[in-house]
Amino acid sequence: MHHDLQPPAVLPCADQEDVWLAGVARNPSPNFNQRPEGVDVELLVIHNISLPPGEFSGNYIEQFFTNCLDHSYHPFFKEIEGIEVSAHLLVRRDGSLIQFVPLNQRAWHAGQSSFRGRKNCNDFSIGIELEGTDTCPYTDEQYAALAQVTGEIRQYYPKITTDNIAGHSEIAPGRKTDPGQAFDWARYRSQLKGI
Numbered sequence: 001m002h003h004d005l006q007p008p009a010v011l012p013c014a015d016q017e018d019v020w021l022a023g024v025a026r027n028p029s030p031n032f033n034q035r036p037e038g039v040d041v042e043l044l045v046i047h048n049i050s051l052p053p054g055e056f057s058g059n060y061i062e063q064f065f066t067n068c069l070d071h072s073y074h075p076f077f078k079e080i081e082g083i084e085v086s087a088h089l090l091v092r093r094d095g096s097l098i099q100f101v102p103l104n105q106r107a108w109h110a111g112q113s114s115f116r117g118r119k120n121c122n123d124f125s126i127g128i129e130l131e132g133t134d135t136c137p138y139t140d141e142q143y144a145a146l147a148q149v150t151g152e153i154r155q156y157y158p159k160i161t162t163d164n165i166a167g168h169s170e171i172a173p174g175r176k177t178d179p180g181q182a183f184d185w186a187r188y189r190s191q192l193k194g195i
């Protein structure tokens with residue numbers, strides 16, 4: 001009996017390899033799950049966040065996205081206790097990037113949302129948080145880093161055309177206001193052209 005020549009094994013479909021951006025700091029968040037099968041990534045959602053609101057220091061956003069925030073530290077932190085959210089990326093005030101969720105996975109940033117009639121934007125989008133508020137101008141370093149990383153993301157997901165980049169306020173109107181009036185869309189789009 002010769003068993004050397006086995007028929008090729010039928011392998012289950014391998015999960016897509018996790019996409020972490022090269023050269024970007026990683027802080028893996030448990031707040032993600034798989035995208036629905038067969039769904040393409042075709043939307044980029046721009047957000048802002050600051051913790052505590054209006055303050056740009058410390059690592060509280062990272063702690064929040066990784067469920068490590070000490071909720072006793074600040075009254076606002078009490079209000080967000082138990083909320084499990086994430087984004088794929090955070091752009092800090094100095095332009096440094098932190099990735100929390102592999103790009104191919106479904107991060108929890110959009111919540112109840114709809115883009116051109118299509119609901120549940122988390123399924124088919126990538127979420128980027130800018131450290132900031134709706135009214136405080138974002139930094140030059142943030143615009144530069146955002147344009148750069150958008151270019152990299154588009155190499156993986158070319159369906160993210162300039163028309164398919166939206167603010168959180170646009171996909172969750174009445175519920176969300178970020179990235180706010182402080183975000184200069186014209187500047188971002190023109191920087192994208194240079195990438």
Ligand SMILES: [Zn+2]
Binds near residue numbers: 046047109168176
């Ligand atoms: Zn948001």
